[in-house]
Amino acid sequence: MKPAGDDAEARTRWFADVMAGRGTERRNDLGVAVGDHTQALLVELETVFGAGAWVATVILAVAVIEAHLREQAIASGRVIDPYLNAGTLFADAGLDERFDVLRRSRNRALHVSDPPTLTVDMHWFEAERLEAEARFAIHLVAAALYGGDLPDEEEA
Template identity: 85%
Template structure:
């Protein structure tokens, strides 16, 4: 039987491999500068992913992409409204519709609805689906930050 720490280590290695572009095709620009705020959020993203916090991974994935887009705009001298909706920000950046789907998944996790889109039971009975979505979100983050191929859709992982 594997200890829980082993699973966390495996997930952390997988996360590092995805961010480094291993197994995901060539990066368009391996020298992309990632700002301090984005890097800090990436550390949090790696931490929650390694812990198996799948919903938090999806939520933070959108925050990482949003921070990166804002930092890129600031670095190039463009003014960005700090209250600009993430959906508008993603669209203005020309991001693929998959990023908007990720943003909408984040919104469903954050905002209360009737019927609820997030329940305690999901952590027990839908854990595999949540993990698959979290891994997809991490791959989208890597593509948004470093370039490379976009994942087509969530797929079952090992």
């Protein structure tokens, strides 16, 4: 289910390339300061993505973006409610609707529903879709943290 070795190394290189803006048209600001909390979550994000943990990648991607927005607000002296909903936080930051799509995807993974939106079978029979969603999430994290082009859709 979770390939190791060359696959994990290739995913880790891909992650680094996306974060560095390689292969994109433009990057707004390579000198963006990323706070300690966001950096720590980025390490976790890279780890789960490299391991092929697609659902965890989406969940952590939203956490990284949320942490970054909160750290930016604190650094600029703005008072921000620590319990402010991520959807409101994203909207207040002027993030594109694709970020809300990511947030809703995270919510579907975290919150139990009937019928379930997350099942064990998905890891086996929908792995390609889950991986595409995870890669899309990584692109959105890079755009939220460093600026630049947003992906139009999930990778095939």
